[in-house]
Amino acid sequence: MSNIDDEIPVQGRSRVEGRTITDLHHYRAEIFYVAIDKICVEMDHRFSEGSNIILDCFSCLDPKNSFSKFDVDKLARFADIYHEDFSDDDHGTIRNQLETYVLQESAKTAELIVLIMALELAKDKNFDKLWVEKDLSYDQMPSILKQCFVYFSLYPKDHIFNSLAMCELWVALGLVQSRNGREKLEHVARKYIDELHSRSFIQDVNDLGFFCQFKVHHLIQDLALYVAGDEFVAVNSQTRHIPQQARHLSFVVEDKSFDHALFPESRSVRSIQFPIRGMGLESESVLNTWLSKYKYLRYLNLSNSSFETVPKSIAKLEHLCFLNISLNQKIRTLPNSICELLNLQVLSFQGCTKLEELPKGLGKLISLRILCVSTKQSTLPYYEFASLNNLQTLIFKDCVNLKFLFEHPLPSVEKLHCISCESLESLPLNTFPKLQTLYIHGCQMLNLSLENENSIQKLRMKHLYLIDFPKLLTLPQWIVCAGDTLETFYIIKFPNLQMLPEYLTTMTRLKRIGIISCSQLLSLPTSGWDHLTVLDDLFICECPELYQKCQPHSGEYWPMIRHIKNLHIEEGEKEEE
Numbered sequence: 048m049s050n051i052d053d054e055i056p057v058q059g060r061s062r063v064e065g066r067t068i069t070d071l072h073h074y075r076a077e078i079f080y081v082a083i084d085k086i087c088v089e090m091d092h093r094f095s096e097g098s099n100i101i102l103d104c105f106s107c108l109d110p111k112n113s114f115s116k117f118d119v120d121k122l123a124r125f126a127d128i129y130h131e132d133f134s135d136d137d138h139g140t141i142r143n144q145l146e147t148y149v150l151q152e153s154a155k156t157a158e159l160i161v162l163i164m165a166l167e168l169a170k171d172k173n174f175d176k177l178w179v180e181k182d183l184s185y186d187q188m189p190s191i192l193k194q195c196f197v198y199f200s201l202y203p204k205d206h207i208f209n210s211l212a213m214c215e216l217w218v219a220l221g222l223v224q225s226r227n228g229r230e231k232l233e234h235v236a237r238k239y240i241d242e243l244h245s246r247s248f249i250q251d252v253n254d255l256g257f258f259c260q261f262k263v264h265h266l267i268q269d270l271a272l273y274v275a276g277d278e279f280v281a282v283n284s285q286t287r288h289i290p291q292q293a294r295h296l297s298f299v300v301e302d303k304s305f306d307h308a309l310f311p312e313s314r315s316v317r318s319i320q321f322p323i324r325g326m327g328l329e330s331e332s333v334l335n336t337w338l339s340k341y342k343y344l345r346y347l348n349l350s351n352s353s354f355e356t357v358p359k360s361i362a363k364l365e366h367l368c369f370l371n372i373s374l375n376q377k378i379r380t381l382p383n384s385i386c387e388l389l390n391l392q393v394l395s396f397q398g399c400t401k402l403e404e405l406p407k408g409l410g411k412l413i414s415l416r417i418l419c420v421s422t423k424q425s426t427l428p429y430y431e432f433a434s435l436n437n438l439q440t441l442i443f444k445d446c447v448n449l450k451f452l453f454e455h456p457l458p459s460v461e462k463l464h465c466i467s468c469e470s471l472e473s474l475p476l477n478t479f480p481k482l483q484t485l486y487i488h489g490c491q492m493l494n495l496s497l498e499n500e501n502s503i504q505k506l507r508m509k510h511l512y513l514i515d516f517p518k519l520l521t522l523p524q525w526i527v528c529a530g531d532t533l534e535t536f537y538i539i540k541f542p543n544l545q546m547l548p549e550y551l552t553t554m555t556r557l558k559r560i561g562i563i564s565c566s567q568l569l570s571l572p573t574s575g576w577d578h579l580t581v582l583d584d585l586f587i588c589e590c591p592e593l594y595q596k597c598q599p600h601s602g603e604y605w606p607m608i609r610h611i612k613n614l615h616i617e618e619g620e621k622e623e624e
Contacts, residue, residue, distance in 0.1 A: 129265060185270060194222050195239050196248060199263050200271040200279045201297035202322050210240045211258045215393055219346040219369035220317060256510040256535030256559060257484045299323055305333055310340065318346035327352030338364065350374050362387040373419060374398040381406040395419035397444035410434030421445045429453050443468055453478050465490050483507055488514035495523045510535040517542050530554045537561035544568050552576055559584035568593060576607040583612045589619030
């Protein structure tokens with residue numbers, strides 16, 4: 048072993064010159080210091096001036112020496128950087144409020160999320176209530192939750208997130224893990240959403256039963272961007288370069304400005320999406336470029352696009368788990384080669400109103416869990432659907448000629464949606480023995496009473512949504528058969544419905560009830576509301592009589608419903624005379 052003080056010749060010099068240095072100097076000055084210099088240069092190139100300012104500002108939250116570097120001026124500067132999030136009053140008071148702010152968790156890592164809480168508390172009227180006791184630190188999150196969180200960086204500010212869409216993205220990319228191997232991955236993913244909510248990384252959560260909507264605060268999204276690095280790229284009109292390291296691409300701009308040279312040659316791209324409603328891909332040549340370059344895609348969301356054909360070569364994406372080409376108003380046919388994507392778990396082409404028929408060979412998609420279809424066919428090939436043993440969600444949208452669903456059972460289906468199927472007449476619930484969610488919207492020819500209503504004895508249904516039934520005067524009796532399991536009950540646009548059945552208040556598992564646009568509805572069940580002990584949400588809107596009777600303190604029904612945690616009694620828009 049050499050001595051650190053041994054003399055060695057200077058590299059690059061002749062030994063004849065006799066110039067030497069010690070081993071210590073060589074490793075310290077010629078290796079370590081040079082490496083540090085290169086890292087500093089790289090950091091200067093990687094971070095913009097604005098990023099450096101932000102990093103400098105939250106460096107004052109270094110927990111060493113009992114937060115000795117705590118600096119109110121630096122914290123207050125964030126109010127200038129994010130000036131749109133603060134009113135003039137906030138700017139005037141934030142320094143005084145921050146000076147009284149006490150960091151109760153000084154033992155924990157103080158990073159950007161703590162700063163976010165400080166700023167939010169400074170804006171809050173109840174600033175003195177220090178609710179930093181909650182574990183909000185990104186650093187404290189489980190690693191799998193951190194990986195999921197960073198995907199928020201792919202969406203524009205103020206985006207309204209849908210839990211179903213986020214969960215399917217995470218599942219398709221292999222981020223969701225079942226501890227016991229039996230729990231469904233979408234249920235595990237929903238728990239991730241709930242965990243992020245409990246840690247206040249998401250806000251404005253609107254729980255609608257089988258899914259929820261939520262938002263992410265601007266500052267939280269900036270944290271996601273900070274963590275994301277070059278692997279996550281949201282492409283906008285200012286984007287001139289996509290790094291070779293990019294793995295996840297999100298397009299928040301019309302594709303008219305796309306240059307083929309923009310897209311990296313790297314084969315590491317795993318997901319492509321268009322997250323803004325109404326904005327999709329127009330260029331078929333760009334689509335062909337993606338299909339040829341990115342063979343390892345697992346998630347491809349091309350909803351709201353307007354290309355006319357899907358290339359047969361899509362079958363080469365053998366790792367693809369998620370394919371969405373919904374709401375394309377130009378596609379008339381789909382290639383049968385789609386049915387060769389044996390790893391496909393989600394396939395959606397709902398809202399493709401010009402689509403003539405389903406691709407042949409759907410039954411080969413043995414991994415399919417979710418299928419969303421539109422077709423002009425009047426009958427469906429039962430044998431294809433019956434082969435989908437893992438199918439859990441089935442959605443029919445704009446199937447304008449479809450009169451009947453299947454007579455024979457589809458035992459794996461748990462969620463069934465029928466939307467704008469104008470000719471649909473029959474919906475035999477016995478066909479779906481495991482049905483948990485039923486969503487019917489705009490199927491005005493459908494006889495909700497059901498021909499076989501008397502044969503229905505028990506349903507496992509948890510979520511029921513009935514929307515736009517102008518002719519219906521009473522609700523169907525079969526709903527009571529879900530009395531032991533029903534958690535969500537929404538009726539919307541029942542303009543001639545005058546009363547609700549008394550059995551509604553016998554459904555003791557109900558957590559949320561929505562009654563919307565039922566203009567002739569005169570009354571609620573008059574007893575049994577105290578039995579609904581888990582009912583957290585009652586939403587009543589555009590029901591004039593109920594609006595008056597449910598008014599706080601003065602309304603006739605107020606004593607019955609005042610114990611409900613979240614009451615939303617809204618008058619709604621008045622009709623013009």
